[in-house]
Amino acid sequence: MKAKTFLAEIPCIVAYKDSNTFDTKKDIIITEERIALYLNGTKIISTMSIPIDQDAHAVGFLLSEGVIEKIEDITNIHVSDDGLSVFIDSKINEDNISNLYHEKTLTSGCCVGVTGNFEGKITEKFISSQMKISINKIWKLIEEFDSSNELFKLTGCVHQAVLCLENNKYVKSEDVGRHNAIDKVVGKAKLNNLDTSSAILLVSGRLSMEMIMKAGMHDIPIIISRAATxxxxxxxAQMLGITLIGFARDDKLNIYTHPARIVL
Incomplete structure (x- = not known):
């Protein structure tokens, strides 16, 4: 696959309130593209996202929706030369893929997402992980998360998702959509055969129901966001057994569910 840029320089006029003056500059912006996903030769969906980590995005989305049940079911992944199409061959769950075509739910995303996984197995599970983490470790993770978001600092236009795994391993993804960022980071982890059942997911965006369910599909026990829920x-999160932390910024955070995993 040829490398495809996702940054552009665009001229703009800047107005300054205090001095009542104007200036010209070149602003660095994100370029998003329509990425098509083909599963077993059939186009199933298109998403608007940054043209990077397209294979991980597709894998993460399909795993989150339960269309593909485990990474070992995938036999082939190919991204087109222009980066705008992803082709996956895999064993699939026919019931879950039919939900994608059946009744779609428009999610409360910044870039409106679509999901079909609100019913079924995800609502029947409970994550009983005995994982513990100290509050001091959480503060350290938040500090590292804030300092690592270079693309946001450059453009102000992306969400970030980071998986903190055992043995100090980190997986990171960014995208214009918060749902996309989570799908990408999970897809990266699964493509590298990393276990997410002892992971902490840090995200920059707000935590609505479908964001929690994505984490639940991968047995992630702790979610931390800088934003609201x-x-x-x-x-x-309460139903799925997930420890949910929001407003993790400015020297405070809110623990909403299953606080026993947090050691003071």
Whole structure:
């Protein structure tokens, strides 16, 4: 696959309130593309996202939706030369893929997402992980998360997702959509055969129900966000056994569910 840029320099006029003056500059912006996903030769969906880590994005999305049940079911992954199409051959769950075509739910995403996995096995599971983490370690992770988001500092236009795994391994992804960022980071982990059942997921965006369910599909026991969560997000985390932390910024954080994993 040829490398495809996702940054562009665009001229703009800057207005300054205090001095009531104007200036010209070149602004660095994100370029998003429509990426098509083909599964077993059939196009199933297109997403608007940054044209990077397209294979991980596709894998993460399909695993999160339960269309592909485990990474070992995938027999082939190919990204087109222009970076705008992903082709996957895999054993699939026919019931779950039919949900994608059946009744779609428009999610409360910054870039409107689509999901079909709100019913079924995900609502029946409970993550009983005995994982513990100290509050001091959480503060350290938040500090590292904030300092590592270079693309946001450059453009102000992306969400970030980071998986903190055992043995100090980290997986990171960024995208214009917060759902995309999570799918990408999970896809990267699964493509590298990394276990997410003892992972901590840090995200920059708000935590609505579908974000929690994505984590639940991969048995992630702890989610931390710099932003807010919704009432249904909290309810879903409580139901799935996920420790949910929001507003992790400015020297404070809110622990909403399953606080026993946090050691003071």
């Amino acid at each position: 919704t009432q249904l997000g909290i309810k879903t």
